[in-house]
Each structure stands twice: as C-alpha cells, then as structure tokens.
Amino acid sequence: MKSSTKEIVVLGITLGLVSMIAALGLSITYSVTKPVIAMQAKKALENAQKEIFPDALEFVRQEDMIGKTNGSTIIKDFYIANSSENTRIGYLVSATTPGYGGIIYFIIGVTMDGRLKSVKVSEHTETPGLGANITSKGFLGQFVNKKLSDEFVVKKDVKAITAATISSKAITKGIKALIDLSQNSEAGDTK
C-alpha cells in the first residue's frame, strides 16, 4: 500500500515536470510570435482595404454590423471607407458563406452609387481545379461594377464556372445575401 502511494506521487511529479517544461517552451514561443502574428493579420487586412479602395483615407469599423446574418451568410467585419472626413465613398464587408467543400471567406467592396466595386475570395476549401476557380479573375471579374439591384442568379446574369456550378452558386448567393443585408442596415441607418 505504502509503496504504491509513493509510486503514484513519483508518477505525478514526473508528469507535472514534463508538462511544466513543455508549457514553458510554449509560452516563450507564444509571446515571441504573438505580436508578429497580429502584425501579419493587420497587414493582410490593410492590403485588402487598399486594394479595394485605393483612394480611401480611412476605414471606420462598424462594430454593430459584425455578426449579422442573412440565411447562412455571416458578416465577419464591416468597414466604411471615407475619402476625407464625412465623405463616404463606400463600404467594405468581409463575410463567410457555405460553399461546396467548406466555408468560403470573401470580401466585397460597395460604392455609394450602388455598384459592386470588387469581390475577393480570401479563403476557401473548394475542389482544387474546379470550385477553386472561384478565386480566378475571370470569374470574380464579372462582379466588378455590377449593379446591386441586379438579380445575381447563376446562368442568368452571372456566368458559372464550368463543372463547378455549386461553388459558383454558393459564392453568388453569398454576395447577394451580403448586399441585401448591408443595404437594409444602410437604410435603417439613415432613419
């Protein structure tokens, strides 16, 4: 009885020591990499903002828009682009929507005259070679300058990618849902 108690204590101490050393290594790496990771994320965001609205001076985050949903499209981030103080030139929304092989992360830029400025797919897990073509310029290019009041229906006013109709439909539906969502809130804003 006595020896088994001792054994358990020794085992516990050994395991505790190993865990502590591992935790030490992890916390050192974490504290070294944390600022770098945050900086990378910030840089990626700024690049996306600059790419869509090159002439904007500042981007104002709209906290109250984040997390709003329309169907299965969820707003992840919302920025209003200003060219100078109080001159709104458009807004930038990043969102997720379910695709064929997983969640699609995408960003849309909308100008104040009611047109899409640009659509970017930032992350996705669609089938390589087929659905993955939703990131191609040939596909996303057709959304540039598209009127927000358009139908956004694949095979009508949106050309689908060959052999990837589901992915094409998914992203188109996501864009439409996102436009409706931000338009409605926009209207609510001015009330």
Next chain:
Amino acid sequence: MNNLKQIFLRGIFQDNPVLILMIGLCSVLAVSVTTINAIGMTAAYSFVLIGSELTISAIRNFIPKTLRIPIFIIVIGAFTTIIQLLVKAYSPSLDKSLGIFIPLIVVNCIIIGRVEAFSSKNNLIASLADSLGMSVGYGLVIVSIAFIRELLGSGTIFGIPVYPPFIKPMLIFVLPPGAFFIIGIEIAILNAINKKLSRNKGQ
C-alpha cells in the same frame, strides 16, 4: 558509424514511413497538391519529428514505463504547437494553404511510432540519424508526389504554368484519386528497389 548510416538509410528505403510502413498517409495524400505545400509540410514535420525524437531520447531513462505515452504526446504536442505558431507568424500564406494539417502532425502516426519504437530505446545520436532518415524518406515521397500531381494536374511547376494554353491539364491528378495512383506507382518502384538491394546483399 556504419551503423548510423544504416539507420539513416533505413528511413529512406527498407522502412520508408510512407511507402513501406504505410503510416502518415493522410497528410501525404492531402497536402501533395502543390510542390510548395509539400516542402512546407516536410519542414514542419521534420521539425516536430527531430525535436521529439531527440527530446524523448534525452529523457528516456527518466520516463516511467506507465507514463510513456502521455509524455510522448506532451512532447509531440508542444513541438507541433511551436511550429504552428512559427509558421503563422513568419509564413502566413503557408499557414493558410497547409491549414489543419500542421496541428494534425500531433496525431501523425509516424512520429509517435518512431518515438515509441526507436528513440525511447536508443541514444541521442542514433535517434538523430533515425529522425533525419525518416524526415528525408517522408520528404522525398511527398515532394515527388506533389511535383508529379502539380505538373500533370495543374500544369505548373512551383506555381509557374509550363503547358502551352491549348493543352488542358489532367484534373484527376489534383483530386484524391490522382494521389492514390502516384502513391501506388511509387510503392511498386520502391519495392522493386528494395528487392534488388536485398538480393545484392544476399550474394
């Protein structure tokens, strides 16, 4: 010295983790879509394997037998998290394309298998030779599969298109069946090489 060379070469030929032991196939099949991804995966995987094997070998005499699996998991998990943070910080694009497969190195059976079967029973230098051999063995397989899949399936080498525009690449090689075709062919080739090697040794 000869013995160490033997240990190292075993990881590439007789005991190649992917083609002969048939473990760790999940990451090989999933990541080998582009050569760059495969190289990144090999680097992450080698870091975890070499780190874990050396650590376990160094503390092998202090590990109580009953605690060996939990300790292996802690060590492997720590190294995997470290490499994941490093990749996220210094190569975000690689982090994006490898995605879930970096954290999944924790449960990669090659690593726990080598730690349990080899480094918990052998000294530091032998463990180093073993982990290097296993890393090279893994890397050669995944990078060669990725190179062939990328060339045939996407028509690119390191992301640069090499086909004239009128030739369509064979899509099936980017999809999972393509990976199985190539891995099957590589298994056959390595078995033929191994047969020849052992016959030469017999004579």
